[in-house]
Amino acid sequence: MSLQKAFVAIIIMALVTYIPRVMPLAIFRKEIKSKYIKSFLQYVPYAVLGALTFPDIFYSTGNLITAICGTIVALILSYKEKSLVVVAIGAILTVYITGLMIL
Amino acid sequence: MRKRFDKKEFVHGLKGGMPIAIGYIPVSFTFGLMAVSGGLPVWMAVFISLTNLTSAGQFAGTNLIIAGAGFLEITLTTFIINIRYMLMSLSLSQRIDKSMTLGERLIAAFGITDETFAVSSMEAGILTYSYLLGLILGPIVGWSTGTLLGALISSALPVSLSGAMGIALYGMFIAIIIPPAKKSKPLAYVILISVAIACILKYIPLFSIISAGFRVIIATILGAGIGAILFPIEENSKEENIKEGETI
Incomplete structure (x- = not known):
């Protein structure tokens, strides 16, 4: 993608990020009534993060084996409710160390 | 009658935003690293963080830009990911100072993230413009600074580490x-x-x-x-x- 096209894409991204933030605060000022729409909106972040993570995480390091090891460590640390930074660093170190062992 | 700019409220907001700002640095660092190793210039990585101020949406959108995807795909993906902000904005709209002008609402809305929303939700009473402005300032600075650092360091990191x-x-x-x-x-x-x-x-x-x-x-x-x-x-x-x- 050319830089110019990338720039346009970024402006569009900024707009579609800003619109959901600003509309209710500036314009609607009303509450959504339907419990189904409310539930849907509430489930969206979890569904989206799940779909963003899997299966792409397995291809995030350039090596399937190191990525799987990193994923397992991230799952274990998160299950133990470690903080975001601890989980991320744990996954990075695992990938780095398993990478050194394999290659 | 509430003052337009209340310094005490502003400082209180700044303090609430500090832990968020610090937490954002490693995440945005990774973003800067990813954007630059994907081929984007450093200024563009920082520009994305300054204008988008969001994680999942801008990571996904930037990945699509790097992959050369079309505008429609980029627009829909980022929009769907960010739709959740509507719920937070709605919830905040019930809590803010009703005398906030449209301009003030436009500025405060820009800083709504999952974390600033969570912190402001815990706050008792009416949320003033001064408080919200203080609250979002730190996270905006933290998010851009982390991106800049990651973008600059990208080329200096050994391949094995940046791959990890x-x-x-x-x-x-x-x-x-x-x-x-x-x-x-x-x-x-x-x-x-x-x-x-x-x-x-x-x-x-x-x-x-x-x-x-x-x-x-x-x-x-x-x-x-x-x-x-x-x-x-x-x-x-x-x-x-x-x-x-x-x-x-």
């Missing part, structure tokens, strides 16, 4: 969704459905024409949609659920 850092964002996503899913069965099902659909779309040859962005959109809509039909959340429980979220 590719997993950081996904690790954080896992850290965001697993703890709430442990406590809530509906959330666990929503995540499982969405992941299953994403994998089906990726691995079954029939669906191979569907690009990465649309795959995430379809999986999200089906996962959250099926979840909403099977497990509609009853009133009252709304606030707590959002507070548990830790995405930006």
Whole structure:
């Protein structure tokens, strides 16, 4: 993608990020009534993060084996409710160390 | 009559935003690293963080830019990912100082992230413009600074380490969704459905024409949609659920 096209894409991204933030605060000022729409909106972040993570995480390091090891460590640390930074660093170190062992 | 700019409120907001700002640095660092190693110039990586101020949406959008995806795909993907802000904005709209002008609302809305929302929700009483301005300032600075650092360091990191850092964002996503899913069965099902659909779309040859962005959109809509039909959340429980979220 050319830089110019990338720039346009970024402006569009900024707009579609800003619109959901600003509309209710500036314009609607009303509450959504339907419990189904409310539930849907509430489930969206979890569904989206799940779909963003899997299966792409397995291809995030350039090596399937190191990525799987990193994923397992991230799952274990998160299950133990470690903080975001601890989980991320744990996954990075695992990938780095398993990478050194394999290659 | 409330003062237009209340210094005490502003400082109180600044203090509330500090831990968020610090937490953003490693995440945005990874973003800067990813954007520059994907071929974008340093200024563009920082420009994305300054204008988008969001994690999942801008990571996904930037990935699509690097992959050379079309405008429609980029627009829909980032929009779907960011739709959740509507709920937070709605919730905040019930709590803010009613005398806030349109201009002030436009500025405060820009700084709504999962974290600033969570912190302001815990705040007692009416949320003033001065407080909100103070609250969002630190996170904006932290998010851009981290991006700049990651973008600048990108070329100096050894390949083995920058390759390993590719997993950081996904690790954080896992850290965001697993703890709430442990406590809530509906959330666990929503995540499982969405992941299953994403994998089906990726691995079954029939669906191979569907690009990465649309795959995430379809999986999200089906996962959250099926979840909403099977497990509609009853009133009252709304606030707590959002507070548990830790995405930006």
